Amino acid sequence: MANNLFFLLCISFTIASFVISTDVRKEVSKIRPDDLTPTGSDFAYVCDPSRYAKLNLDMSRFAFCDSKLPYSVRAKDLVRQMTLPEKIAQLGNSAEGVPRLALPKYEWWSEALHGVANFGKGTIFDDLVPHATSFPTVILTTASFNESLWKEIGQAVSTEARAMYNLGRAGLTFWSPTINIARDPRWGRIAEAPGEDPFLVGIYAVNYVRGLQDVQGTENYIDLSSRPLKVSACCKHFTAYDVENWKGVDRYHFDARVTEQDMEETFNPPFEMCVKDGDVSGIMCSYNRVNGIPSCADPNLLKQTLRQEWDLHGYIVSDCDSVSVMVTGHNFLNDTYEDAIAQTLRAGMDLDCGKSYPKYTGNAVNQSKVRESDIDKALENLYIVLFRTGFFDGIPAYKSLGKNDICTNKSIELATRAAKEGITLLKNEGGTLPLSTGMFKNLAVVGPHANATIAMLGNYAFESKHPGSPCHYTSPIDGFSTYGKVNYAAGCGDIACNKTSLIPQAVESAKIADATIILVGLDLTVEVEKLDRVDLLLPGNQSELINQVANAAKGPVILVVMCAGGVDISFAKNNPKIKAILWVGYPGEEGGRAIADVVFGLYNPGGRLPVTWYEANYVNKIPLTSMQFRPDDSKGYPGRTYKFFNGSTVFPFGFGLSYTKFNYTTIQALHTLPVKLGRHTHCHDLNYMANKTKPTCPAILLNDLQCGEYFKLNIEVKNVGKRDGSEVVLVYSKPPDGIIGTHFKQLIGFKRIFVAAGGREVVNFVFNGCKSLSIVDYASNRLLPSGGHTIMVGDGVASFPLQVTFH
Numbered sequence: 115m116a117n118n119l120f121f122l123l124c125i126s127f128t129i130a131s132f133v134i135s136t137d138v139r140k141e142v143s144k145i146r147p148d149d150l151t152p153t154g155s156d157f158a159y160v161c162d163p164s165r166y167a168k169l170n171l172d173m174s175r176f177a178f179c180d181s182k183l184p185y186s187v188r189a190k191d192l193v194r195q196m197t198l199p200e201k202i203a204q205l206g207n208s209a210e211g212v213p214r215l216a217l218p219k220y221e222w223w224s225e226a227l228h229g230v231a232n233f234g235k236g237t238i239f240d241d242l243v244p245h246a247t248s249f250p251t252v253i254l255t256t257a258s259f260n261e262s263l264w265k266e267i268g269q270a271v272s273t274e275a276r277a278m279y280n281l282g283r284a285g286l287t288f289w290s291p292t293i294n295i296a297r298d299p300r301w302g303r304i305a306e307a308p309g310e311d312p313f314l315v316g317i318y319a320v321n322y323v324r325g326l327q328d329v330q331g332t333e334n335y336i337d338l339s340s341r342p343l344k345v346s347a348c349c350k351h352f353t354a355y356d357v358e359n360w361k362g363v364d365r366y367h368f369d370a371r372v373t374e375q376d377m378e379e380t381f382n383p384p385f386e387m388c389v390k391d392g393d394v395s396g397i398m399c400s401y402n403r404v405n406g407i408p409s410c411a412d413p414n415l416l417k418q419t420l421r422q423e424w425d426l427h428g429y430i431v432s433d434c435d436s437v438s439v440m441v442t443g444h445n446f447l448n449d450t451y452e453d454a455i456a457q458t459l460r461a462g463m464d465l466d467c468g469k470s471y472p473k474y475t476g477n478a479v480n481q482s483k484v485r486e487s488d489i490d491k492a493l494e495n496l497y498i499v500l501f502r503t504g505f506f507d508g509i510p511a512y513k514s515l516g517k518n519d520i521c522t523n524k525s526i527e528l529a530t531r532a533a534k535e536g537i538t539l540l541k542n543e544g545g546t547l548p549l550s551t552g553m554f555k556n557l558a559v560v561g562p563h564a565n566a567t568i569a570m571l572g573n574y575a576f577e578s579k580h581p582g583s584p585c586h587y588t589s590p591i592d593g594f595s596t597y598g599k600v601n602y603a604a605g606c607g608d609i610a611c612n613k614t615s616l617i618p619q620a621v622e623s624a625k626i627a628d629a630t631i632i633l634v635g636l637d638l639t640v641e642v643e644k645l646d647r648v649d650l651l652l653p654g655n656q657s658e659l660i661n662q663v664a665n666a667a668k669g670p671v672i673l674v675v676m677c678a679g680g681v682d683i684s685f686a687k688n689n690p691k692i693k694a695i696l697w698v699g700y701p702g703e704e705g706g707r708a709i710a711d712v713v714f715g716l717y718n719p720g721g722r723l724p725v726t727w728y729e730a731n732y733v734n735k736i737p738l739t740s741m742q743f744r745p746d747d748s749k750g751y752p753g754r755t756y757k758f759f760n761g762s763t764v765f766p767f768g769f770g771l772s773y774t775k776f777n778y779t780t781i782q783a784l785h786t787l788p789v790k791l792g793r794h795t796h797c798h799d800l801n802y803m804a805n806k807t808k809p810t811c812p813a814i815l816l817n818d819l820q821c822g823e824y825f826k827l828n829i830e831v832k833n834v835g836k837r838d839g840s841e842v843v844l845v846y847s848k849p850p851d852g853i854i855g856t857h858f859k860q861l862i863g864f865k866r867i868f869v870a871a872g873g874r875e876v877v878n879f880v881f882n883g884c885k886s887l888s889i890v891d892y893a894s895n896r897l898l899p900s901g902g903h904t905i906m907v908g909d910g911v912a913s914f915p916l917q918v919t920f921h
């Protein structure tokens with residue numbers, strides 16, 4: 115049911131984002147999208163005096179158009195001037211507008227996860243704007259561990275988005291990024307997600323959101339309700355959302371049973387960082403229930419946590435049709451639509467992606483279930499965001515953006531570099547890679563992804579059922595063609611690879627080629643929104659293809675794996691005929707060029723895996739629907755993510771090789787961190803193993819500390835190899851030995867640096883003691899333990915002890 119509704123929303127594709135209703139047709143023609151080209155008339159904004167003049171309306175009667183007043187006052191005035199039915203007509207994603215007030219229609223739903231997408235009703239691709247840049251999927255971009263890159267992509271995307279808005283082809287509110295934790299490799303939306311670590315996900319969110327939203331020079335406004343927005347971003351899906359459809363359990367019915375500990379430690383921090391450090395202007399609540407309550411109906415999550423504790427300045431929108439999912443899927447409190455709406459409005463959900471608010475709120479008011487003041491508050495939250503985007507007044511700096519700012523060489527090159535920075539070298543025996551250009555002229559490029567195009571985009575990009583496509587594609591065979599003569603054989607009919615009849619042709623190519631590149635993996639038929647995986651294997655006969663081709667190959671064999679969640683490729687890792695393995699995520703429109711440039715050494719890879727690659731039997735040990743991160747011996751659950759999983763992996767979190775070699779020296783390290791206590795600070799107990807000595811004062815609650823202590827770490831990285839290269843420096847903290855039930859280690863800092871061959875770079879980290887050394891106990895307290903912590907660099911390339919003492 116909800117499924118169908120959602121689908122209907124997606125295909126009813128009739129909106130221009132800036133069109134007024136029928137009784138003001140003249141006005142419509144004035145601001146029709148085609149008139150909004152940079153060469154045409156002025157770009158459109160609501161409080162344009164000439165609009166009001168044409169409609170015979172006196173703009174001075176409308177205080178909401180008085181640019182001297184604060185946005186909050188203007189928003190209140192706008193809402194005050196609406197009748198109740200007019201108000202209710204603005205509560206869905208396709209807001210109707212109020213012709214009487216010259217308030218135009220507005221479509222809230224646009225998407226820009228890794229480029230402006232043709233998915234979502236607010237974006238329109240046609241002859242005027244046929245393309246936009248499709249950057250690599252987020253999971254690959256995350257693997258670059260390059261904060262500046264994430265921000266720069268956000269900036270490039272928002273420039274194209276704002277240009278499309280000027281052309282009447284997009285809204286100003288984009289429901290991106292996705293910042294749920296990649297909790298389990300089976301989750302279908304890992305392509306969208308920035309990895310398995312909450313700190314990493316949070317830092318990604320902050321940078322991408324700032325890239326999308328920040329208007330240069332206004333980053334540090336004191337009054338956040340007036341801070342301008344280039345476009346409005348939206349962190350989603352709040353919260354504990356990461357089950358699509360697994361063995362019949364779907365997100366429209368799923369109740370995520372989450373401990374307070376996992377909530378505080380893992381699910382919430384990325385959203386908290388997105389709100390507090392990213393100053394995001396939108397949050398989407400998720401379909402699922404959390405401990406029995408649909409997240410869009412939970413005042414604790416929305417009103418209390420997001421608005422009060424984290425001080426959200428923005429609006430809260432439902433995932434599409436969440437309200438009807440509540441009624442028809444979750445049967446929450448056996449609700450009617452009116453009951454559900456009463457609950458979600460009270461909880462703080464301002465906007466319904468769907469039709470439930472516009473359709474049933476009137477009735478709910480009549481039944482005295484909804485107060486008009488709750489509606490007013492929601493609308494004020496919404497309009498303040500639109501004021502900040504310049505919807506009412508324009509933003510002069512962006513006035514001239516247009517067609518020439520979409521698919522620029524610069525953004526296409528950025529998409530290519532992003533793919534190169536994320537590509538991760540997983541195996542390179544005997545320094546087989548890079549291949550030298552002169553020596554390998556005949557290339558066998560085989561496998562079901564050898565001619566990948568749309569598959570390289572992953573999801574939330576360009577769906578083939580709607581118009582629109584990336585600026586350009588470079589498939590792998592195109593990319594390799596610039597280096598040699600390509601002999602292409604798919605080897606499989608498709609990703610499912612359910613027959614072997616195409617394998618011999620691939621084998622024949624490999625027999626005569628100087629080098630063989632096999633491109634395999636997954637695609638949206640296997641891992642996608644609404645579909646979780648049930649195993650971690652390459653589909654069908656893909657492994658058969660790999661083994662046969664590798665066996666027959668004359669030259670070196672390079673395996674390239676395209677996927678988001680990890681696959682168990684132990685057989686290839688252990689096959690001596692396969693000299694090198696690259697993980698390329700879903701690398702975006704220029705993926706083929708990025709892959710070929712890495713294989714031939716034009717770019718030295720430095721990506722690191724943002725998720726653990728588990729062995730295939732992992733899926734038998736714990737159901738996807740169990741949300742917990744810690745191992746549970748009584749159930750045989752092995753734990754999740756590098757922080758808690760103690761089994762063997764195919765490749766661990768943070769893994770990635772280079773064509774060069776780096777040597778680390780820790781230049782400066784403090785060995786004790788004296789922490790100042792207040793007069794009335796109490797010691798907090800911790801569970802220690804019986805055979806370890808528990809300190810007399812085991813820990814202090816973070817809330818009881820000033821948290822003014824910092825420690826520094828200066829690391830010198832030398833490139834002791836023969837090639838220039840980029841290195842990702844990862845820093846972890848490890849709590850004192852013997853504390854029961856805490857993580858093995860946690861990521862506390864990272865930096866990607868470029869080091870020329872023979873050169874050296876120094877990376878300076880400054881860590882806050884509370885932020886970087888704290889743990890979360892079973893009762894969800896954040897605590898700073900005393901005693902011997904360990905700071906580790908990378909996979910133990912350097913480590914030093916740090917003694918925390920209380921005074």
Ligand SMILES: *[C@@H]1O[C@H](CO)[C@@H](O)[C@H](O)[C@H]1NC(C)=O
Nearest residue numbers: 260262263266840866867868
């Ligand atoms: C990180 O990204 C920035 C911005 O795109 C770029 O200038 C820089 O070269 C990248 N750093 C490394 C080490 O690749």
Ligand SMILES: *[C@@H]1O[C@H](CO)[C@@H](O)[C@H](O)[C@H]1NC(C)=O
Nearest residue numbers: 441442445446447448449450
């Ligand atoms: C819940 O809904 C069902 C089906 O609509 C109905 O039969 C039942 O009486 C309702 N229960 C309550 C407590 O309202």
Ligand SMILES: *[C@@H]1O[C@H](CO)[C@@H](O)[C@H](O)[C@H]1NC(C)=O
Nearest residue numbers: 474475476477478479480481
């Ligand atoms: C609410 O009640 C009023 C007054 O009875 C009526 O005019 C209006 O149509 C009702 N609205 C809805 C949505 O039922």
Ligand SMILES: *[C@@H]1O[C@H](CO)[C@@H](O)[C@H](O)[C@H]1NC(C)=O
Nearest residue numbers: 521522523524525526527586
């Ligand atoms: C983009 O610019 C680069 C470097 O300036 C140049 O090498 C390349 O040919 C240009 N690409 C296109 C498509 O114009």
Ligand SMILES: *[C@@H]1O[C@H](CO)[C@@H](O)[C@H](O)[C@H]1NC(C)=O
Nearest residue numbers: 564565566567568589591602
């Ligand atoms: C590669 O894929 C593209 C797009 O699907 C198609 O047009 C082209 O013919 C394919 N190339 C080969 C060699 O099959």
Ligand SMILES: *[C@@H]1O[C@H](CO)[C@@H](O)[C@H](O)[C@H]1NC(C)=O
Nearest residue numbers: 607608609610611612613639
């Ligand atoms: C193989 O896959 C194709 C398309 O992916 C499908 O039409 C066909 O039924 C499958 N055959 C078998 C035997 O599973």
Ligand SMILES: *[C@@H]1O[C@H](CO)[C@@H](O)[C@H](O)[C@H]1NC(C)=O
Nearest residue numbers: 611612613614615653654655
């Ligand atoms: C592999 O191909 C064979 C023969 O075409 C087919 O019978 C078999 O089902 C395929 N295996 C898988 C796992 O799809």
Ligand SMILES: *[C@@H]1O[C@H](CO)[C@@H](O)[C@H](O)[C@H]1NC(C)=O
Nearest residue numbers: 745758759760761762857858
């Ligand atoms: C991890 O597992 C190994 C054996 O597989 C065990 O020896 C070790 O104690 C475990 N470590 C922790 C911290 O549980």
Ligand SMILES: *[C@@H]1O[C@H](CO)[C@@H](O)[C@H](O)[C@H]1NC(C)=O
Nearest residue numbers: 775776777778779832834835
């Ligand atoms: C790298 O560092 C190790 C120990 O820190 C040292 O033994 C080795 O000689 C260094 N290698 C180079 C090439 O500097």
Ligand SMILES: *[C@@H]1O[C@H](CO)[C@@H](O)[C@H](O)[C@H]1NC(C)=O
Nearest residue numbers: 802803804805806851852854
């Ligand atoms: C301490 O006890 C834990 C379990 O309580 C055990 O795993 C560990 O091996 C013991 N260590 C020593 C040094 O005895």
